Amino acid sequence: MKELGHIIAIIFWTLVSQVGGIIWLINFGYFRWSKRSVARARQFCAFLLLYFLVTLLVVPPLARLGGRVPLPLTKSNNLRPHNYITPLLNRHYVKPRLRQQLIGIAQEINASNAAHKVSYLDANFPFIDGFPLLPHLSHNDGRKVDLSFYYTKDNKKGNLKPARSGYGKFVEPKPSEFNQTEDCLSRGYWQYDYTKYVTLGSRDDLKFDASSTRRLVNLIVKEPLTQKLLIEPHLKYLLQLTHNKVRFQGCHAVRHDDHIHYQIVR
Ligand SMILES: [Zn+2]
Numbered sequence: 001m002k003e004l005g006h007i008i009a010i011i012f013w014t015l016v017s018q019v020g021g022i023i024w025l026i027n028f029g030y031f032r033w034s035k036r037s038v039a040r041a042r043q044f045c046a047f048l049l050l051y052f053l054v055t056l057l058v059v060p061p062l063a064r065l066g067g068r069v070p071l072p073l074t075k076s077n078n079l080r081p082h083n084y085i086t087p088l089l090n091r092h093y094v095k096p097r098l099r100q101q102l103i104g105i106a107q108e109i110n111a112s113n114a115a116h117k118v119s120y121l122d123a124n125f126p127f128i129d130g131f132p133l134l135p136h137l138s139h140n141d142g143r144k145v146d147l148s149f150y151y152t153k154d155n156k157k158g159n160l161k162p163a164r165s166g167y168g169k170f171v172e173p174k175p176s177e178f179n180q181t182e183d184c185l186s187r188g189y190w191q192y193d194y195t196k197y198v199t200l201g202s203r204d205d206l207k208f209d210a211s212s213t214r215r216l217v218n219l220i221v222k223e224p225l226t227q228k229l230l231i232e233p234h235l236k237y238l239l240q241l242t243h244n245k246v247r248f249q250g251c252h253a254v255r256h257d258d259h260i261h262y263q264i265v266r
Contacts, residue, residue, distance in 0.1 A: 015134055017089040018125040019059060023051050055090055063126035068093040068142045071102065071120055079106035080159075082119040082148050082166040091133055093126040095142040097225060098264050102145065105219050115157045116212060121146035121166040121259055135254075143227075144263045150212035153205060162206045163258065168199035171208045171257045173234035180233050184251035195254050213260075214239040220262055221245045227265040232257035 006028060013020025027047040031038055038046075060070050071092045072079050079102050086092050094102075106118035123145040125133050133139040136146070148161050149171065163169035170193075173179050184192040213235075220226055221243040230249040231241070235257055249256055 017051075017055075017091070018127060018131065018133075019054065019090060020051060023047065023054055026050070055088065059090060059126050063093055066127055067095060068124065068126050069096050069099050070126075071099060071123060071145075075117075077106075077117070078110040079103050079118050079120065082121055082161060083164065085165075086120070086122060090126055092120065092123050093142060094123050094145055095264070098143060098145065101223055101225055101264065105216070105223070108219055109216060112215075113157060113212070115159070116150065117159050118216065119148040119159060119161065119166070121148060138263075143266070144261065147216070147260045147262055149259065150209035150216065151206035152209045153207075155207075157209060157212060160206055162204070163199040163202045165198050165200040167258055168195040168197065169202040169258055170196070170255060171232075171235060173232075173257075177234040177237070180248070181255050184255075187251060189251040191254060192251055193255050195258065210239055214241070217241055217246065217260065218243075220260075225264045227263050229263075230256050230261035 006024070010021040010024050013024050014022070024047060027050050028043060031043050031046075063069065070087065071081070071094060073087050073092075074080065081087050081092060102118065102120070109116050109118055122133055122136055122139060124139050124142045125131055129141045131140055136144070138144055139146075146166070148166055150157070151160055151162060152158070153160050161169075170181075173181075181193050217229060217231070217239065218241075220229055221241075226245055228245050228247050230247055230253075231239075232255055233248050235241075236246055236248070249261065
């Protein structure tokens with residue numbers, strides 16, 4: 001029974017953070033090998049400490065050797081994590097040229113409006129091409145990143161977002177607009193709107209800032225490195241996005257009226 005618990009923990013930590021499973025194995029393997037009698041809770045604290053140190057000090061230089069770099073960590077940066085869970089779980093790694101591109105875009109955004117920064121969501125894990133960052137199957141090679149939309153509060157521009165996780169609080173289509181979600185759900189793609197369950201808490205006092213989001217999208221698509229940008233069809237229409245790099249992700253994915261998916265060429 002104890003073994004099964006360890007196997008489940010290793011799978012869980014590998015799926016959410018890539019390196020967590022192996023750190024679990026090393027940590028609890030050490031306590032078993034050393035035959036020291038240490039309380040379970042203290043063994044778990046040792047795991048958390050080891051995980052934190054490895055994530056902060058060991059993973060970044062190793063990832064760099066394999067051609068991936070972490071996105072900036074602090075919220076004071078023009079390019080910043082929407083929440084700290086993303087970097088804590090090693091979900092903020094990209095190829096250096098994507099990082100460079102994002103930093104440039106964030107600088108441009110901030111230069112035109114000092115209240116605005118660019119908030120990133122899930123990117124990629126630090127290692128191994130083909131290792132997906134679940135639930136995003138395509139975030140597996142350092143070329144993909146999700147970015148937040150812009151919203152206003154009491155007509156003031158800023159960086160507030162309606163969902164704590166960054167996902168699942170949607171900019172719903174108007175009744176007169178084409179409803180892609182209803183279309184996909186009616187065709188049996190049950191997963192299409194399941195991110196509504198993973199907001200980790202949401203708020204209703206923010207309004208979608210169409211013009212600022214449009215500006216971000218247009219800055220991204222004009223870059224030669226950009227391969228494509230995915231957004232929901234009714235937003236493509238609302239924001240008048242005409243560039244052929246702006247696409248619909250298809251019903252097999254999840255709805256994209258809560259974030260932008262951005263990827264660069266190979
Ligand atoms: Zn994505």
